[in-house]
Amino acid sequence: MNIIVCIKQVPDTETKITIAQSGLDIDRSNISYIVNPYDENAVEEALRIKERLDKGAITVISMGPARVTEALRSCLAMGVDKAIHLKDESFEESDSYGTALILYEAIKKIPYDIILCGRQAMDDDNGAVAIQLAELLNLPHVSLINKIEIDETYCKATVHRKTEDNIEIIECKLPAVFTCHYGLNQPRYASLPGIMKARQKPFQEIDSDSLGLNKKEIGKAGSKLQVIKMEIPSARRAGKILEGEPQDVVKELTRLLREEAGVI
Amino acid sequence: MNKPVLAIAEQREGTLRRITFEVIGEARRLADKLNTELNVTILGFNISSLADILRFHSPDKVLVADSKILENYNSEAYINTLTDVVSKIEPSIVLLGATSIGKDVAPRLAARLKTNLISECISLDINDTLLTAVRPIYGGKTRATVTSNTPKYQIATLRQNIFKPSIENSSKTAILEKIDTEILPENLRVQIKEIIPPPKTVVNLTEARIIVSGGRGMKAPENFKMLEELANILGGALGVSRPVVDAGWVGHEHHVGLTGKIVTPELYIACGISGAIQHQAGMSTSKCIVAINKDPDAPIFKIADYGIVGDLFTIVPLLTEELKKMLRKK
Ligand SMILES: Cc1cc2nc3c(=O)[nH]c(=O)nc-3n(C[C@H](O)[C@H](O)[C@H](O)COP(=O)(O)OP(=O)(O)OC[C@H]3O[C@@H](n4cnc5c(N)ncnc54)[C@H](O)[C@@H]3O)c2cc1C
Ligand SMILES: Nc1ncnc2c1ncn2[C@@H]1O[C@H](COP(=O)(O)O)[C@@H](O)[C@H]1O
Numbered sequence: 126m127n128i129i130v131c132i133k134q135v136p137d138t139e140t141k142i143t144i145a146q147s148g149l150d151i152d153r154s155n156i157s158y159i160v161n162p163y164d165e166n167a168v169e170e171a172l173r174i175k176e177r178l179d180k181g182a183i184t185v186i187s188m189g190p191a192r193v194t195e196a197l198r199s200c201l202a203m204g205v206d207k208a209i210h211l212k213d214e215s216f217e218e219s220d221s222y223g224t225a226l227i228l229y230e231a232i233k234k235i236p237y238d239i240i241l242c243g244r245q246a247m248d249d250d251n252g253a254v255a256i257q258l259a260e261l262l263n264l265p266h267v268s269l270i271n272k273i274e275i276d277e278t279y280c281k282a283t284v285h286r287k288t289e290d291n292i293e294i295i296e297c298k299l300p301a302v303f304t305c306h307y308g309l310n311q312p313r314y315a316s317l318p319g320i321m322k323a324r325q326k327p328f329q330e331i332d333s334d335s336l337g338l339n340k341k342e343i344g345k346a347g348s349k350l351q352v353i354k355m356e357i358p359s360a361r362r363a364g365k366i367l368e369g370e371p372q373d374v375v376k377e378l379t380r381l382l383r384e385e386a387g388v389i
Numbered sequence: 390m391n392k393p394v395l396a397i398a399e400q401r402e403g404t405l406r407r408i409t410f411e412v413i414g415e416a417r418r419l420a421d422k423l424n425t426e427l428n429v430t431i432l433g434f435n436i437s438s439l440a441d442i443l444r445f446h447s448p449d450k451v452l453v454a455d456s457k458i459l460e461n462y463n464s465e466a467y468i469n470t471l472t473d474v475v476s477k478i479e480p481s482i483v484l485l486g487a488t489s490i491g492k493d494v495a496p497r498l499a500a501r502l503k504t505n506l507i508s509e510c511i512s513l514d515i516n517d518t519l520l521t522a523v524r525p526i527y528g529g530k531t532r533a534t535v536t537s538n539t540p541k542y543q544i545a546t547l548r549q550n551i552f553k554p555s556i557e558n559s560s561k562t563a564i565l566e567k568i569d570t571e572i573l574p575e576n577l578r579v580q581i582k583e584i585i586p587p588p589k590t591v592v593n594l595t596e597a598r599i600i601v602s603g604g605r606g607m608k609a610p611e612n613f614k615m616l617e618e619l620a621n622i623l624g625g626a627l628g629v630s631r632p633v634v635d636a637g638w639v640g641h642e643h644h645v646g647l648t649g650k651i652v653t654p655e656l657y658i659a660c661g662i663s664g665a666i667q668h669q670a671g672m673s674t675s676k677c678i679v680a681i682n683k684d685p686d687a688p689i690f691k692i693a694d695y696g697i698v699g700d701l702f703t704i705v706p707l708l709t710e711e712l713k714k715m716l717r718k719k
Binding site for chain 2: 350378389
């Protein structure tokens with residue numbers, strides 16, 4: 126069983142975001158990065174699948190700048206077997222389709238039974254790359270999974286897809302792409318021996334030329350969308366704090382909700 | 390004439406979702422701006438009555454794909470059918486709801502047509518023939534305005550509860566057109582085995598007009614009855630913060646925030662929720678926010694329209710009583 130996990134490095138969700146001088150990107154000078162939380166769920170699930178089946182190999186793969194090395198290393202420390210870093214200046218500013226295309230070129234050359242991704246990257250919040258990768262690889266996909274079981278023949282998986290209101294139990298032929306939802310599992314922390322071992326694990330860097338990519342189709346040149354403005358939404362202003370005896374405060378609140386806000 | 394705008398309707402279990410009308414409303418606005426036709430397409434099984442409803446929401450044409458294989462959402466059956474529809478009418482713009490269906494099918498459709506995709510838009514406009522959109526990123530901490538660079542097949546998903554829904558209009562009825570599907574069940578690699586509804590009938594949070602939410606300050610699972618009662622009186626739904634879900638007090642379908650649902654109700658009442666940035670990511674665009682918290686420094690007060698500093702176990706029952714009285718009088 127070969128499992129590929131696609132991970133993205135994103136700003137820590139706690140980080141305060143400001144806008145860069147250009148007005149077209151966030152200011153990246155003071156940001157701490159983490160592995161996209163949903164992708165951590167994907168890594169954890171890959172490890173559990175491998176542990177359950179007691180065989181297989183897990184490869185994490187990420188497209189991004191030099192700093193991404195750290196994210197890949199942390200996955201190796203969690204127990205992943207191998208890392209691939211897709212790194213090239215021409216990859217920068219790819220849109221979701223461009224990113225999917227780069228991942229596709231790399232992934233089609235290696236063996237896989239299952240590809241696990243996150244529901245969405247907590248920076249661009251697109252939720253597109255994984256599904257587009259499935260399309261390019263001509264694989265079925267199931268998004269938003271919070272449970273997965275692999276058939277013993279490795280020919281199909283049964284997954285739970287968590288939608289707004291239901292859980293759909295879906296059978297999907299393998300190979301396939303799945304996007305992991307929150308609640309699938311609780312990702313483990315890397316152990317100290319894990320961190321030590323990570324240093325010896327295979328770590329491959331691949332650039333655009335070795336993937337045979339057409340530079341017009343990827344990066345800024347290939348992007349089908351253009352950012353024309355980025356801004357911080359005007360903060361909500363703190364409103365009224367109602368003070369007094371609970372009984373009176375509650376009366377006042379209901380009055381305001383009806384007369385001022387008009388919501389009840 | 391410009392190519393039409395296509396709105397993709399959404400039905401589940403034979404009912405049209407509210408987002409459908411929001412998508413149609415916005416699609417109509419864009420079609421008028423482009424001086425072009427609005428087409429609406431709906432997929433499902435035994436849906437002629439739904440198609441009839443859509444005809445009265447002022448599209449020029451309703452394309453109906455009615456087939457057993459489309460009864461429930463199946464990614465492969467839907468993507469194949471929608472690709473046929475889009476190839477046939479060659480729309481300039483395709484709009485879908487940013488729901489578990491729209492967000493599943495739109496990226497695949499965009500990749501298949503090698504076109505662009507703008508996810509989770511909160512506002513749209515047209516610049517010449519190109520679509521511009523505003524979308525929240527970084528969990529809502531930032532907003533990006535993006536523009537597409539081709540006028541062909543511009544695909545966008547619309548965040549729920551933001552756009553003005555279309556209204557029924559009896560004067561104009563659209564023509565109906567049938568879309569044939571030739572998908573064989575045995576060719577589908579994805580098969581739905583079972584659909585499990587949530588434990589009890591919960592109001593769909595993303596569509597709810599009012600949400601009463603509880604956090605770790607609720608202390609124990611049984612205390613959520615109190616919030617359910619308040620929500621009931623207001624005709625609203627119950628929301629919760631993540632620790633509540635993690636502790637198993639309340640099911641994940643109620644989870645609001647970065648890793649849960651993004652909601653935009655008219656009224657959001659946060660009880661015993663500190664208002665962490667990740668929680669705010671899911672609810673800060675609510676129209677009116679009420680916070681009940683005993684800690685005057687809780688960050689939730691920074692974004693609340695009305696705040697009560699106090700013990701929720703005193704405040705919530707009083708509020709419930711007061712609202713009961715008020716709404717009875719109405
Ligand atoms: C990657 C990531 C994603 C996350 N995603 C989400 C998400 O989607 N949704 C989410 O909610 N969180 C999310 N979190 C967690 C988030 O950071 C906070 O930990 C969480 O929102 C806190 O929940 P809370 O407000 O219920 O609990 P707490 O922060 O513990 O706050 C409890 C509040 O209750 C008040 N209180 C206690 N007793 C009473 C009383 N008797 N009367 C009145 N007030 C009382 C306290 O003053 C306090 O303010 C995420 C975190 C990370 C790192
Ligand atoms: N640059 C990238 N490298 C590897 N995987 C990625 C990258 N971008 C996105 N992904 C994967 O695709 C998922 C969805 O990302 P997005 O469409 O950007 O929201 C993520 O959770 C990752 O699993």
